[in-house]
Amino acid sequence: MNILHSNGIASWQQRINNYLFNSYTIHPLHAACCRILYAAYLLFIAIERCDWLGTYPQVFYVPPPLSISYFAESFPPTWFFHFINISIIASLVCLLVGYKSKWAAISTGILILLFTSFQHAFGKINHIILLTSFPFVLASINSGAILSIDSVLTKEQAFKKAPNSSWVLVYYSLIIGFAMFSAGFMKCPQWLYFDTQATKHYIIFNQMVANRTALLSNMALQINSAVFWEIADYLVVILEVGFLGAIVHAKLFRAWLFWALLFHFGVLLCLNIPFTHHLFAFALFINWQHLNRLSANKLNAALITIDAYFVYLKPYHLIPLIGLLCLVLYQYGSLYDMVCTLLAIDTSLGIDILLFAIATSIATLLVIDNIRAYIAK
Amino acid sequence: MKLATPKRIYWLFVGTFIGLCLQFYVAIHISEPYPAVLLPFFSWVGPNNGIYTNMQGKFVSITPTDSLLFTQDDFFYDLPISHRYVVMNRLFSLKSDSLVYHNSAFKQWLRQRAQQLSHTDSITNLSVVWQSTTYNTNELPLVKTNQILGQKQILF
Numbered sequence: 001m002n003i004l005h006s007n008g009i010a011s012w013q014q015r016i017n018n019y020l021f022n023s024y025t026i027h028p029l030h031a032a033c034c035r036i037l038y039a040a041y042l043l044f045i046a047i048e049r050c051d052w053l054g055t056y057p058q059v060f061y062v063p064p065p066l067s068i069s070y071f072a073e074s075f076p077p078t079w080f081f082h083f084i085n086i087s088i089i090a091s092l093v094c095l096l097v098g099y100k101s102k103w104a105a106i107s108t109g110i111l112i113l114l115f116t117s118f119q120h121a122f123g124k125i126n127h128i129i130l131l132t133s134f135p136f137v138l139a140s141i142n143s144g145a146i147l148s149i150d151s152v153l154t155k156e157q158a159f160k161k162a163p164n165s166s167w168v169l170v171y172y173s174l175i176i177g178f179a180m181f182s183a184g185f186m187k188c189p190q191w192l193y194f195d196t197q198a199t200k201h202y203i204i205f206n207q208m209v210a211n212r213t214a215l216l217s218n219m220a221l222q223i224n225s226a227v228f229w230e231i232a233d234y235l236v237v238i239l240e241v242g243f244l245g246a247i248v249h250a251k252l253f254r255a256w257l258f259w260a261l262l263f264h265f266g267v268l269l270c271l272n273i274p275f276t277h278h279l280f281a282f283a284l285f286i287n288w289q290h291l292n293r294l295s296a297n298k299l300n301a302a303l304i305t306i307d308a309y310f311v312y313l314k315p316y317h318l319i320p321l322i323g324l325l326c327l328v329l330y331q332y333g334s335l336y337d338m339v340c341t342l343l344a345i346d347t348s349l350g351i352d353i354l355l356f357a358i359a360t361s362i363a364t365l366l367v368i369d370n371i372r373a374y375i376a377k
Numbered sequence: 378m379k380l381a382t383p384k385r386i387y388w389l390f391v392g393t394f395i396g397l398c399l400q401f402y403v404a405i406h407i408s409e410p411y412p413a414v415l416l417p418f419f420s421w422v423g424p425n426n427g428i429y430t431n432m433q434g435k436f437v438s439i440t441p442t443d444s445l446l447f448t449q450d451d452f453f454y455d456l457p458i459s460h461r462y463v464v465m466n467r468l469f470s471l472k473s474d475s476l477v478y479h480n481s482a483f484k485q486w487l488r489q490r491a492q493q494l495s496h497t498d499s500i501t502n503l504s505v506v507w508q509s510t511t512y513n514t515n516e517l518p519l520v521k522t523n524q525i526l527g528q529k530q531i532l533f
Contacts (some may be wrong), residue, residue, distance in 0.1 A: 022385060052455040057482040060464065065403075066410035082402045113412060120411050122456065124463040156518075167386050174390065178397045179416045182404075186418035201423020208519055209431045209512055 023250040024169040028145040029303050030288035031167070032098070035105070035143035038134055038280045039096035042108075043325065045351055046277070047092070049085055050115050056122075062064075063121040068114055075118060084115050089325050093318050097309075098148020102139045109135035129179055131277035137172050137284065141165040147307050149315060169284060170247070176281055177247040180260065181316070183238025191237050197229035199236060206271050214272035217355065239263055257282045258363050263371040265356045274352040279311030279359050287366070294369055423466050427515040432526070433467050437504040438491040452490060469505040471527050478531045488533050503531045 053075050063069035088111045094104035112132050120126065142165070144150040191198045203220055206212040223229070226361035239259055246256035261282055264275045292299045325335070336351060400413045409415065423429075436447040449461045456464065468477060477483060491500050506528045513520040 016387070017383060020383070020390075029514060055455075055486075057480070057486045059468065059477055059480055059483040062467070064384055064411035065408050067412070069411075113413060117411060122460045122464050123467050124460045125409055125411055125413075125506065126457065126459055129412060129414050132412060133414075171390065171393070174397075175414055178394075178401075181413050182401055182414070183416040183418055185401075186405075186420040190420060190422045196422040198422040202419065202421075205423065208514060209429050209510075326459065336480075357489070 019248070020167045020170055021164055022166055024131065024166045024285065025289075026141055026165045026169065026284070027288040027292075028142070029147070029300060030284075030286070031138070031141045031143040032145065032147040033303070034280060034284055035098065035101065035138050036096060036147060037283065038138065039092045039108075041276075041280065041355075043089070043092045043096060047329060047334045049329060049333065050119065051078050051081040051085060053118050060125040061121050063117070064125055067117040067120070069117040069121045072118075081115075081118075084111055085329060086322075086326055087111055088115065089329060090318075090322050093322050093325065094140070097313060097318065098144040098150050098313055099318060101144020101148055101150050102142075105135040105139035109133070109139070112136060115339075127179075128277060130281040133172075133175060134277075134280055137168060140168045147303065147310065149313055151307070152310050152313070160361070164244075172281070172284065173247040173253055174339045177244040177253075180243035181239045184237050184243070187237050187240070191233045194230060197226060197233060199232040200229040203270050212272045214268070214270050216269040217271070220270045236263065254285055254287070257285055258367055261356075261363055262361055265360050268352055268356055276352045276355055279355060283359070286362075288364060290369070291362070294365060311354065338346070427513065429512045429514065430509055431512070432505045432507060432509045434469055434505050437489070437506055437528075438495045438500050439502050439504065440495065440497055440499045441501060447491075447494055451494060469529060471507055471529065473529075475529065478529075484531065484533065487531060500533060502533055505529045505531075 054077050056075050058074035061069075061074050063072070088108065091104050091108040093113060094100055095108055098104075109132060112135070116126075116128065116132060187198070190196060200221075203214075204215050206214065207217045207221070239256070243256055243260070246252045260278070264278055266273050328335055328338050332341055340346070397414055401415065402411055403410055404413055404415055434449060436449075436452050438445045440448065449465045450458070453461045453464060467473060487503055488500060491503050492498055507526040509524050509526055511522045511524075513522075
């Protein structure tokens with residue numbers, strides 16, 4: 001009995017160990033791509049000035065509890081936010097080219113947290129936890145081992161140095177799972193009543209009352225079947241609540257992420273609400289070996305070719321780049337805003353749709369290939 | 378793999394899970410902390426009768442010769458879109474505390490903003506007019522009914 005008992009414990013420990021340390025493997029090229037894409041997205045598309053915060057008087061200031069801003073009495077002066085503007089650009093440029101990658105990732109995370117703490121001190125919190133937590137994940141998975149200035153400076157072989165990052169991804173899956181679960185939990189039970197079609201009401205409200213016309217909202221509202229909208233409500237709740245359960249197995253979690261990707265794309269197309277920053281969190285869980293195999297090993301080969309050019313990049317090259325991006329920030333906002341302004345085109349949501357379309361296409365290819373392999377077995 | 382490392386990692390997971398549950402409880406029952414591992418709840422289910430009501434406040438900046446109308450989007454152009462309605466409701470709604478308008482820094486800020494938007498220095502006062510719009514989505518074309526609810530005045 002004792003032997004059975006101890007064997008049982010051992011097998012459970014083994015299972016937990018296996019789950020934590022072998023569920024995911026993150027290839028250095030994969031980690032580096034996530035780092036570059038995240039930094040490029042923030043630096044060239046999503047970055048915004050924050051110095052306007054310093055112009056608002058104390059009456060507007062209602063900081064959320066436990067936040068950094070809770071310890072201040074009012075908005076800090078404008079020079080403080082100019083400092084944050086420039087520091088965020090400097091950190092993101094370092095993250096992009098992989099110079100002191102770990103510290104660049106940590107400082108990016110802290111600066112975004114600082115900026116958003118004051119931005120949310122107006123009494124409204126925007127839920128961007130997957131955006132703010134992502135740099136801390138990048139700092140924990142050795143994302144600067146390749147495609148970086150660091151790899152040139154230290155002359156270390158990235159592939160030999162890669163630490164076990166599996167548990168970091170399991171930990172991040174817990175964060176994603178819990179965040180999604182919180183949204184689903186709050187929808188229960190109202191969304192599950194048969195006389196409410198919440199999804200439909202959101203589309204109607206957005207389109208007709210809030211005037212947020214989305215690409216497919218008109219088409220979606222042509223569907224008059226109550227059964228269809230009720231199923232949509234149920235699918236949303238099952239997706240969000242089920243996320244916390246899905247973290248127990250890597251394959252199941254990936255399947256849930258694919259479902260969430262389609263759901264967020266649907267939200268963007270029907271409600272005009274972009275959750276683009278979730279794409280980076282989801283991208284961390286892609287099976288890199290599978291993706292590379294799908295490209296007939298051309299992906300790794302292409303990235304290694306690009307890596308060779310990092311030899312020519314020196315840390316002092318970053319100074320003019322930071323200066324240039326600061327000028328763009330103060331004049332136009334992001335580089336994307338600059339292009340839109342100069343070309344006089346209104347593409348407020350075009351880039352989000354494009355990014356989602358690319359991500360969904362890649363994920364769909366991987367899913368189809370998985371299904372094909374499963375059938376072939 | 379060192380024995381101490383997995384143990385610390387187990388505790389990290391256990392501690393994090395307890396922390397996540399606690400912050401969720403605090404967010405629901407007290408106030409949402411920041412940062413918190415939460416996503417937008419979107420728990421609203423909409424009306425069953427297809428009739429939606431939307432309340433909106435507008436600023437009227439008054440000069441001796443003219444008056445100009447600004448929406449919340451015009452007035453708080455630098456705030457994120459998601460924040461504008463919340464700020465409007467908290468500080469300028471008909472139920473909000475009017476004593477706040479005696480705050481000199483706030484008054485000065487409002488005056489500067491109104492001057493900047495109106496392109497004039499001679500603004501005597503600012504009014505916030507609230508109206509409700511009812512949308513009947515059962516009938517097409519959409520039927521809209523507007524009703525003025527009241528106004529608040531800030532004298533400079």
